[in-house]
Amino acid sequence: MRLPTLLAGLFACLITDVAATALTYKLGANEKACFYTATKKEGEKVAFYFAVQSGGSFDVDYIVEGPNGKIIMDGQKERQGDFVFSANVVGDYSFCFDNEMSTFAEKYVDFEIAVENEARAQLPSKQGTTPEQTSVLEEAIFKVSGQLSTISRNQKVLPNP
Template structure:
């Protein structure tokens, strides 16, 4: 039974290939990444989230080997998509920051090619052992799905944390500069009042008082 669990785990690991990256998209840049699909009908999962920069939004597009647009969007903060690859070849995943003139965007993204075909556990005998093997296989796939869900939740919370931290930092910066302007204004008004008083009490101008 332990042998079968190990084999099932190995088969489960090999049925998904994924690439997770963090990339800084400069202003007016178009950044593209590629994934090779060797078989029709595979599920491709595409996830991205803008961590920092501007309004935390970016344009994106996904095109097939025949240059057909599979997915696209404008000014999106994050996306989580799954589509079926109906063509064999190189799929292109692009991020476009062309609407920004100076702000660069830090983007976390993941491209995963998922093979839906489940590996079958070797069964030497029928009966209880076969039922137990099926239960183990079902449990392994259930655990895999839950781990994927947890991973996505962690990425979502990380994105929210980064955005909230950026908001707090921006608010602190505004408060600081507003305080500096306020202090300079108070000092300026005080100096102006002193000059006015000196103007009225200096030399021949005393008669104006």
């Protein structure tokens, strides 16, 4: 009985528009490298994940800046990070890794940048259900979808047994 609603919710998760880039980058000693992604409208979710895979103390400095030059987040000597923020300004966001603290150690950094437009599909209405009930189910499905994305990113970092 609830299966059609659940399937419609899962379908809504699958049609979420996501633009993502997952890379491994060799960050040289004394190097600062920046990567960019563009948002097309306000309110889009931007996900940023990184993990230092090898080199030095397995740490790196990072900074994320908005199109207006405003610092969204930054950190020093971090081994990994997993963040999501809302793009309040349309334009290019920069994601920079800084290894200028290291005089000889190069580092390999895995990272992923994803821009998600969470436009949700209209779920079919069903007699006997209220919009509140549908909304609760829909929110639960989107939460599970986000958690699955986090698990997927973590699996890329964990070593194979």
